[in-house]
Amino acid sequence: MGAVMVRCPQTGRDIPTGFVADRESFKATAVFFARVHCPICRTEHEWFAKEAWVCEAEPRPRRGAVL
Numbered sequence: 001m002g003a004v005m006v007r008c009p010q011t012g013r014d015i016p017t018g019f020v021a022d023r024e025s026f027k028a029t030a031v032f033f034a035r036v037h038c039p040i041c042r043t044e045h046e047w048f049a050k051e052a053w054v055c056e057a058e059p060r061p062r063r064g065a066v067l
Contacts, residue, residue, distance in 0.1 A: 002056030010041045014055070017047070023054045 004019035004026060017036045021029075032049045 002054045004052050005055045006036065006045065006047045006052045008038050008040050009045060010038075010043070013040050015040060015045075016055075017052060019052075021054055023056065026052075026054050 001020055001022050003016040004021055005014045005016055007013070008015050015036065015038050017034065019034075026049075029049060033046065034049075035044050035046050037044050
């Protein structure tokens with residue numbers, strides 16, 4: 001599971017949409033349209049699901065952990 005992300009068209013930075021999904025399930029969803037408030041440029045952006053991606057963070061090893 002990970003955060004569904006889009007790119008801010010004004011700054012080019014990645015922003016979370018507030019949706020959480022796994023990559024396979026998100027790829028299988030119908031194309032939809034949504035809006036998100038951008039915390040970077042403080043405006044509302046419109047986006048299509050085909051423009052978004054799922055950012056699944058890799059777990060970080062704890063300090064001192066043996067790999």
